[in-house]
Each structure stands twice: as C-alpha cells, then as structure tokens.
Amino acid sequence: MRKHASVLALAVLLGAGCSGQTVAPSPPRMPAPGKVADSKAPAPAAPEPKEPPPTSLPPKPFSAPKTSWVELKNGLRVVSLLDRAVPVVHLRVAVLAGTAIDGERTGLAAVCARAVASSQDSGLDKLGARLLVDVAPDRVVYGLSVAAPRLAEAAEVLASVVGRPRLDPREIERVRGSLAEAAAEKARTDGAWGALMMLHRDLFALPSEHHPYASFDATAEEITRIKPADCREYHRRHFVPKNMIAAITGDVPADEARKVAEKHLGRLSGKTPPPLSFTDPMPVESTKITLVDRPGSTQSELVVGSLGPKESEPTYPGFVLAAEVLGGPVTGRLSADLRDKRGLVSRSFAEIVPFAGGPSAFYVYAKTNDESTGEALAALLDHLRALTKEAPSPAEVETAARFLGGSRAVSTSKPGGRADELCDLGSRDLPDEALDERIGAIRQASPEAAAKAFAEHVRPGHAVIVVAGDAAHVGPRLQRFGEVKVVDPTRNFARIRTLPAAAPAARP
Incomplete structure (x- = not known):
C-alpha cells in the first residue's frame, strides 16, 4: 500500500507541473449571493465509469552509441565516443595506479596523485x-571539459599534468598537510567514514600481508609518512603510457580525437609498469563486531558487510538485483520497514563496491539514534537472513530492475558521465558495453536466481559488523550479538578495549 501511495503522490505532483506547488482541491460550487439553492433541482447524473488506462508498451530496444578504440605507438589506449548534443568535449586520462598500489604505504596514491595535479x-x-x-x-x-574547438589545448594541458609535473617538495608537503588535516577531521566527526575504514580492514584481512583493498582511505598518521621521494618514484613507475587510458567523448569525430591524442598524448614515454598481484581474501569465518568510539555522539551509524562476487562471475547481476531489493534507497525493504514503518532509522541503503583484482565488497548501511542501535542491528540481520532463505516477490524484482536501469540512464546523462564510465570500465578490464549487458541480465533474472546469488555470499553468522557511535552508550547494546572490539578513530583505529559477549538469557 505504501508503494501505491507513493506512486499516487508522484502522479499528483507531476500533474501540478514543475513549480513544486501543491495542488489545492477545487472549492465546492456555492449558490450566488442572495439566492437559495433549489431543493427541488434534479440530482446530477451519475458520472460515467472511467475507461481504464492502456497497458504499458514493452520497452523499446536501445543501442548505445558505439565507441572507437585505438592504441598509440607508445602503448597508450584511447577510446572516443561521438555525441553532438552539446558542443563540448570531455577529456579524461586514467592512470591505472590508484590506492591498490599503496601496499604498506597507505596514502601514497592519495597524496602523490593530487600533488601531480597541483605542482x-x-x-x-x-x-x-x-x-x-x-x-x-x-x-x-x-579530467577536463572544454568547448569542442579547444580539445587540442586541453590535451596539451593533460599531457603536461601527467607527463611533466615538477613535484616540488614544498607543494607535496602542502598537499600532504591538507589531506592529513581532512583525515583528522573525518576521524573526529564522520561516523560513516570510520565504519567503512574498519569494514574494509576486516573484509580484506590477510594473515601475513596487506591486501590492496584493505584500506578504504588513509588516516592522518599514514598520510604524514608519505615523503616527496615517494611521490617522484610513484610517478616514475606508474605514470607511463602503457598504464594509461584516455577517454574523449562529446562533439568530436573519432578520427579527430585520434589525431589530437597522437599529437599530444603520443609523446608521453616510460617503461612497462610493474604488475600487481592480488591474493583473494578468505570469507569471514564468524561474525566480527567492531565499535568505532565517537564520545558524545547521540547517533549510531551501522554497516554490515561481506565479500560479494567478482564482476566477471555469472551470478553478479543477480547479486546486484538482490542488493537493490534489500537496500534500494527509495523502494528497498530496509527503507520500507526500518525507516517508513518502524521509524528505527533515518537513512538506509545497500552498496556493492567492485574491484579489478578481487571479489566485490557488499554492505548495508543504516543511521539511527544510539538507544535504537541494538534493535536496528537486529532488524538489519533479520532482513539479510530473510533474503538468503526466501526469494523476493516478482513485483519487488521488477521495481528493483526498473530503478537500476533508470539510475544507469541518469548517470550517463550527466556531463562527462560517459567518459568517466569508460575510464572506470577500462581500469577494471571490462568491455564498454558491460553495464548495458548487465542491466539486460538484471531484467532477465528471476526472483529465485537473485535469492540464490545472494545466499552464496551472504551467510548468517559470517558477517563483518561495524558500528560508529558513543561506546559508553552503544557498547552494552551490542554485546548480545557477540564480543565487541572498541577502536579509537583518532588514534589510527587502535583497539582501546574489548567488551565480552553477553551471556545468553536463561530460559524460564
């Protein structure tokens, strides 16, 4: 009923136009002043039954504009896409050296990549x-977005940025100080940041090495360890043509995009980049509970996560569909139950983070008052468990698939959205049509396939649970779920104490 009410409200709003004003009902028709309504007047005729609306037509097939790829002599790959809607060109250069190459020097890419841009x-x-x-x-x-006639100038600018940075030590220190200050502020004030920091650490924990995806972000302490010499070495090893992808989209034909890339980006040089090795982390053996202490906070932010499938696995579209059924921000089960029905949380959603070299990270998020933390966490776990045991309804699956398809259309319609998407896909070695094909697979997935894909990776009793909140108030509410590790985000997430699991209640 709530879903139909939302649809009705949307229809009324659309009928009112885009002014944002509410539609007032027409006042009842009154007799003219000084006249009395004739009680003997004939009763109005009964309205004729309304004709039902026509059935919706099936969606028409849509073919995205074709991309064009070319590899320059220096090994740099260039992808272009013609779009004449607006006389603007979006130019992106992706260097395949993000935070996964940090290793033990967490913060290396964050500091050095920005220093490259500003020095x-x-x-x-x-x-x-x-x-x-x-x-x-x-x-x-x-990236740069410029008027189409200035593409060559933009290409020259980006060639200078990625190929010839000065990397002045004073500028590197300025960037490092700014990022460290921002990280320290997040540690004090951003509960979601702290929760995701611990989620990634626990999901990608390895017994004897640091997994490339174990760091969601860098702490202030880690950032201050990065030296100017580290940045020069980072640039020398990774900012080489064979480790780059250039995306050019907008009002420019493919042959012109190629000529511009050859002239300005084709002069970049460098040796073959070092390979990255990835060890798949082991699934969580039992439930891990971490409490990120935020003294004085009156709200808690909860994440419950597990390792998901790789993007290359055939079950990935079904897993994405199940996650949307559960945590869609508008129509998902968590929003409908925990937020709208029970009022336990003010916000909730589900997120899947894909990676190039390993399994994805899946988690559900909720924000609640500290006194409701235990009840909200229990409800999250119940919903996760329910989706592993029973398939969603066909109506839930259809709604989720439509929302995912619409979200994709919105993201690619943003200025530069297609160029950004091509860089993302290329960095994960996926074809340009991967997301269109995934939406098609999602639309074809059955409720049973979605539930099966979800159950393969989300196992009750094998989750990473992280709560950011005031440990003094929230800690006792979490002990009934198991042992709780309490960490201090302002001290590099050091463990400050451990709360034992509460003894099970005695049966009457």
Missing part, C-alpha cells in the same frame, strides 16, 4: 576550465 603551471587559466582529480582503488583520473 605545475598547467595552462588551466587560459582554458577557463577546472581540472578534476579522482582517486579510486584501481585508477586515478584527471
């Missing part, structure tokens, strides 16, 4: 453009 005169002022820098586990992306 030279790049000619941005003349272009009137803003340089975008995005650091992710599997790549660092530098």
Whole structure:
C-alpha cells in the first residue's frame, strides 16, 4: 500500500507541473449571493465509469552509441565516443595506479596523485576550465571539459599534468598537510567514514600481508609518512603510457580525437609498469563486531558487510538485483520497514563496491539514534537472513530492475558521465558495453536466481559488523550479538578495549 501511495503522490505532483506547488482541491460550487439553492433541482447524473488506462508498451530496444578504440605507438589506449548534443568535449586520462598500489604505504596514491595535479603551471587559466582529480582503488583520473574547438589545448594541458609535473617538495608537503588535516577531521566527526575504514580492514584481512583493498582511505598518521621521494618514484613507475587510458567523448569525430591524442598524448614515454598481484581474501569465518568510539555522539551509524562476487562471475547481476531489493534507497525493504514503518532509522541503503583484482565488497548501511542501535542491528540481520532463505516477490524484482536501469540512464546523462564510465570500465578490464549487458541480465533474472546469488555470499553468522557511535552508550547494546572490539578513530583505529559477549538469557 505504501508503494501505491507513493506512486499516487508522484502522479499528483507531476500533474501540478514543475513549480513544486501543491495542488489545492477545487472549492465546492456555492449558490450566488442572495439566492437559495433549489431543493427541488434534479440530482446530477451519475458520472460515467472511467475507461481504464492502456497497458504499458514493452520497452523499446536501445543501442548505445558505439565507441572507437585505438592504441598509440607508445602503448597508450584511447577510446572516443561521438555525441553532438552539446558542443563540448570531455577529456579524461586514467592512470591505472590508484590506492591498490599503496601496499604498506597507505596514502601514497592519495597524496602523490593530487600533488601531480597541483605542482605545475598547467595552462588551466587560459582554458577557463577546472581540472578534476579522482582517486579510486584501481585508477586515478584527471579530467577536463572544454568547448569542442579547444580539445587540442586541453590535451596539451593533460599531457603536461601527467607527463611533466615538477613535484616540488614544498607543494607535496602542502598537499600532504591538507589531506592529513581532512583525515583528522573525518576521524573526529564522520561516523560513516570510520565504519567503512574498519569494514574494509576486516573484509580484506590477510594473515601475513596487506591486501590492496584493505584500506578504504588513509588516516592522518599514514598520510604524514608519505615523503616527496615517494611521490617522484610513484610517478616514475606508474605514470607511463602503457598504464594509461584516455577517454574523449562529446562533439568530436573519432578520427579527430585520434589525431589530437597522437599529437599530444603520443609523446608521453616510460617503461612497462610493474604488475600487481592480488591474493583473494578468505570469507569471514564468524561474525566480527567492531565499535568505532565517537564520545558524545547521540547517533549510531551501522554497516554490515561481506565479500560479494567478482564482476566477471555469472551470478553478479543477480547479486546486484538482490542488493537493490534489500537496500534500494527509495523502494528497498530496509527503507520500507526500518525507516517508513518502524521509524528505527533515518537513512538506509545497500552498496556493492567492485574491484579489478578481487571479489566485490557488499554492505548495508543504516543511521539511527544510539538507544535504537541494538534493535536496528537486529532488524538489519533479520532482513539479510530473510533474503538468503526466501526469494523476493516478482513485483519487488521488477521495481528493483526498473530503478537500476533508470539510475544507469541518469548517470550517463550527466556531463562527462560517459567518459568517466569508460575510464572506470577500462581500469577494471571490462568491455564498454558491460553495464548495458548487465542491466539486460538484471531484467532477465528471476526472483529465485537473485535469492540464490545472494545466499552464496551472504551467510548468517559470517558477517563483518561495524558500528560508529558513543561506546559508553552503544557498547552494552551490542554485546548480545557477540564480543565487541572498541577502536579509537583518532588514534589510527587502535583497539582501546574489548567488551565480552553477553551471556545468553536463561530460559524460564
């Protein structure tokens, strides 16, 4: 009923236009002043029954514009995509050296990639453009969006950024200080950041080495250890053409994009980059509970996670579909039950983080008041358990599939969205059509297939649970779920105490 009410409300809003004003009901028709309504007037005729709306037509097939790939003589790969909707070109250069290459020097890519972007005169002022820098586990992306006639100038600027940075020690120290200050602020004030830091550490824990994906972000202490010499070595080893992808989308034909790339990016040089090795982490053997202490906080932020399938596995689309059924921010089970029905949480969602060299990370998130932490966590675990045992309804699956398809359309319609997507796919060695094919597979997946894929990776009693909140108030509410490790986010997440599991209640 709640879903139908939401649809009805949306229809009323759309009928009102885009002004955002509510639609007031028409006032009852009243007799003219000084006249009395004739009680003998004939009763109005009964309205004729409304004709039912026509059935929706099946979705029409959609073919995305075709991409064009070319490899330059220096080994740099270039992908282009023509889009004449707006006379703008989006240029991205992705370096396949994100935070996964940090190793024991967590924070290396975060500091050095930004230092590369800020330590030279790049000619941005003349272009009137803003340089975008995005650091992710599997790549660092530098991007510009300019008027189509200025593509060659933008390519020259990016060639200077990635190929000829000064890497002045004072500038590196400035970037390092700024990032360390931001990390210290997150440790004090950002509960979700702290929870995800511990989630990744526990999901990707290895017995004798540091997994490339074990670090969600770097702490202030880790960032301050990065030296200028580390950045120069990082650039020398990884910023080489054979480790780069350039994406050019917008109002530019493929042959022109190729010529511009050859002239400006084709002059970059460097040796073959070092290979990365990945060891698959073991699934969690039993439930792990970590409490990130935030003294004085009146709210708790909860994440419950597990390792998910790799993107290359055939069960991945079904797993994505099940996660949307569970944690869709609008129509998911968690929102409908924990937020709308029971009022336990103010926000909830499910997230899948894919990686190039290993399994994905899956988690559900919820934000609640500290006194509701235990009840909210129990409800999260109940919903996770239920989806492993019983398939969702066909209506839930259809709603989730439609939402995922619509989200993809929205993301690619954003300025530069397709260029960013091509860099992401390339960094994970996926074909350009991978997401379109995945949406098609999601639409074809059955409720039983979604539940089966989910049950293969989410096992009751084998989860990583992280709660960020005031340990003095939240800790006792978590002990009934098991032993609780309490960590201090302002001290590099050092363990400060352990709360034992509460004894099971005696049966009457």
